[in-house]
Amino acid sequence: MECSSSASSNLDALSRTLTKLLHLHHATTSPPPPPPPPPPLQTLSSLLAQSPPSPSSPHESPSSSAIAESLIAELFAIVSAIKASYAELQLAQNPFDPASIHSADLAIVAELRRASDLKYSYLADPDPYPNPNPNPNPNPSPVLSLLREQRNLLRTYEVTSKQLESDLDSLDSRLRALRSDLSDLAHANRALESRLRGQPRSLAGLHLSGLDPTHLLAALRGAVSAVKSFVRLMARRMERAAPPWDLDAAARSAHPAAAAALRHPRHRSFAFVSYVCHRMFSDFHHRDFNLKPLAERRAWDRRRFFREFSHVRSATARQVLDGGLVGSPGFDQFRRAKYASVVGPKMEAALFSSSSAAAAGGSPETEWAVGFAEVAIRVWALHCLFYSFGEEMGPAIFQVRRGSRFSHVYMENVERDHGPVGVGIGGPGGGPATVAFTVVPGFRVGKTIIQCRVYLESCEGERTVVIS
Structure with missing residues (x-):
């Protein structure tokens, strides 16, 4: 019995010892705290931006x-x-x-x-x-x-x-192509103008229903032809006056813009034509020419204007000087008013040595009176035909201010038909050609443009065309 009791007590003591050891092991082997997170990676730009650390050794900074x-x-x-x-x-x-x-x-x-x-x-x-003697070529x-x-x-x-040379070559090629296209278009345009001029529309037998802008162009050419004939008479009269006139000074006086623009003596006629057209076409956009004796024309409709045109289109200067235009109220007042504006008493006295009322409209034998009467008839007929177009066509007359840039759409260079003298469509310095003065006004009827005729000068300014 004693042996059995002794063995049991020994087992209990061993169990208690093992339990203590196990508790001690668990206490000493608890999990360690988690390690700190690694420092974040820095970008190359942030590293380069940092100041270099102070050297801790004599070789660290140079390296x-x-x-x-x-x-x-x-x-x-x-x-x-x-x-x-x-x-x-x-x-x-x-x-x-x-x-x-x-x-x-x-x-x-x-x-x-x-x-x-x-x-x-x-x-x-x-x-x-980091070594003091690193590889010399790392x-x-x-x-x-x-x-x-x-x-x-x-x-x-x-x-x-x-790349720039290639772009320049490309632009040069494009410029050459555009110049070729422009030359072809100009040639085709001249051919079309020649056909149009070679086949003028007849104004005889014209009816209101068949009216189109080409008839206005034909009437305008008749008026301009009469103006040029009168200008030639005026130049001859100036040369024969006593004392003879200085035609260059007369051209500068007739058109101040021509003083520095004219490049050839024969171009004086452009200044005289411009002067006469400016006076004759003044107030053309008014139905009554802004003259009180013609006030009744303000109430005329397009049919009445066309009847007046049909009445005067075949009239002659001799008929006007013989007895006036019967059935055309106000024409005589218009002719006398325009004569006073174009010639005036002072010019008439200088040309004829005395003021002559007969020259204005009384003596049919004077070439001077016949020439101006022809101008008055053609401008009067053109005015009547102009207002024969309906309001829906929006007829308008326009001229170009001095210094405006030349435009092929609205303008025609008067020097084109007068030999090679002139600047053509470009200034002498290669810049854009600009207008010195308008010689003959232009017209617009609907979508049709009748170009005004201009004399060009060389100018660097650029303005716009004004349609009135």
Whole structure:
């Protein structure tokens, strides 16, 4: 019995000892605290922006500075190489060159990989050579990188120069093509004008229903022809006056804008024609010419104007001087008012040595009176035909201000029919030709433009055409 009791007590003591040991083991083997998180990776730009640490040894600062300098120089060389290759890639697009495009693309990819490798190698170990005597050539020398950068910049400039030369050649080719097109269009335009001038529309037997702008053009040509004939009479009268007139001074006096614009003595006639047309076509856009004796014309409709045109279109100057235009109320007042505006007492006295009422409209044997009567009839007929177009056609008369830029749409150069003297459609310095003065006004009927005739000068200003 004693043996059994002794064994039981020994087992209990052993159990208690093991339990204590197990508790002690659990207490000493508790899990350690979690490790601190690793510091975040820094970008290459943030590393380069940081101030270099103060040297802890005499060799640390020179090594870090040399590595940073080499890194930056290599980065600039890589960027310049990418720019040069990209410029070559753009140049190879036009004209399309597959081989050059492929070569430039490979060069760009290679430089990008080189930049990526440089970045990750630096992030992994910013200072891989802490020894006081590192390998003397661990990375490309900054001088070599700078040299490569300059070579790449030179490549970029060469590519840009080639691109500019290509653009210049393209613009030259386009300019030559446009000049050729302009020449063809001008030739076709002259051919059409020759056909139009060679086949003038007849005003005889014209009916209101068949009226179109070409009839107005025919009437305008008749009026301008009468004006030119009268101008020739006026020039001859000036030369025969006592004392003879200075025609150059007379041209400058008749049209102040012609003082500095006329380039040839024979161009004086342009100034005289412009002067007569300006006076004769003054207030043309009024139904009554802004004359009180013609006030009744304000109430006329297009049919009444066309009847008046049909009545006077075949009239002659002799008929006017013999007994006037029967059935045309106000024509005599119009003729006398315009004569006073164009000639006036002072000019008449200088031309004829004394004021002559017979010259104005009394004596049928005077060539001067016949010439002016013809002008009055043609302008009167043109005015009646002008207002024979309905309001829906929007008829308008216009002239061009001095200094306006020459336009082929609205204008015709009067020098084109008078030999090679002149500036054509361009100024002597290659700039745009501009208008010195309007010689004959233009007209617009619906969508049809009858060009005004202008005398050109060389001027750098640019203005617009004004339609009144």
